[in-house]
Amino acid sequence: MKTLLKSEELVQFLAAIYLFSRLNFAWWWFPALLLLPDMSMIGYLINPAVGAVLYNVAHHKGLGIVIGLVGLALDNQYLMLAGVILFAHSSMDRVAGYGLKYTDSFKHTSLGTL
Numbered sequence: 001m002k003t004l005l006k007s008e009e010l011v012q013f014l015a016a017i018y019l020f021s022r023l024n025f026a027w028w029w030f031p032a033l034l035l036l037p038d039m040s041m042i043g044y045l046i047n048p049a050v051g052a053v054l055y056n057v058a059h060h061k062g063l064g065i066v067i068g069l070v071g072l073a074l075d076n077q078y079l080m081l082a083g084v085i086l087f088a089h090s091s092m093d094r095v096a097g098y099g100l101k102y103t104d105s106f107k108h109t110s111l112g113t114l
Helices: 004-021 031-032 036-047 048-058 061-073 075-093
Strands: 103-107
Touching: 004 031, 004 075, 031 075, 036 048, 036 075, 048 103, 061 075
Parallel strands: none
Antiparallel strands: none
């Protein structure tokens, strides 16, 4: 089942790359911004519960979709970029086995234990 889920996430990551290609940004922006959502892990410096909440908000695909759609509705390329990056990063993380976090430990994820 994990392989099937990871393959689905890979397709979503590739879709995000395609969506990025439709925006008016140089290609180097994609890899430059791709790891930016991991700044949300700073919450783990406080404790695992705060870290998990911040991480899960920043890695929720729904947030990326909403931000991207707001950007589309407002014809704002920067909001569309932010949405695509959030979505792409979340898919990439899940392909690598990093799921959303439980509040007890960074290693306790929705995809199993790291």
